Amino acid sequence: MTAALAAGALAVTAAPAHAAGECTTSGTVCLWDGWWFVTPKRTFNWVTYYVGADANDKASSLSVAYTNPASPYVYFYRDYNYGEPHVIFKEGGGSNDLRNQMMTSTRNWDDEISSIKG
Numbered sequence: 809m810t811a812a813l814a815a816g817a818l819a820v821t822a823a824p825a826h827a828a829g830e831c832t833t834s835g836t837v838c839l840w841d842g843w844w845f846v847t848p849k850r851t852f853n854w855v856t857y858y859v860g861a862d863a864n865d866k867a868s869s870l871s872v873a874y875t876n877p878a879s880p881y882v883y884f885y886r887d888y889n890y891g892e893p894h895v896i897f898k899e900g901g902g903s904n905d906l907r908n909q910m911m912t913s914t915r916n917w918d919d920e921i922s923s924i925k926g
């Protein structure tokens with residue numbers, strides 16, 4: 809992804825993840841199966857076409873580690889191979905409860921993420 813967001817795109821500006829949700833390895837994102845960073849915790853590169861069967865559609869909280877020099881934004885997709893729709897988080901950000909991130913008016917992002925691209 810480029811550093812600039814597409815016109816009209818809105819990056820999620822959630823507060824930085826709680827210390828319990830630390831994800832500190834540069835160039836990675838972390839997904840937790842449970843809300844509020846309840847394990848298991850899974851770590852991925854910023855470009856992951858499929859999170860794998862163990863993690864697919866399970867993330868309930870997430871955190872984005874600092875500093876990708878190319879872009880501060882990471883896109884999380886509902887389907888493998890970057891299948892839309894997506895939700896965007898900035899480096900250092902995250903969500904302690906993906907039920908609070910709405911995909912549509914009636915569907916949230918809990919247990920939905922399948923691929924990642926930073």
Ligand SMILES: [Ca+2]
Nearest residue numbers: 841866867868
């Ligand atoms: Ca879950």
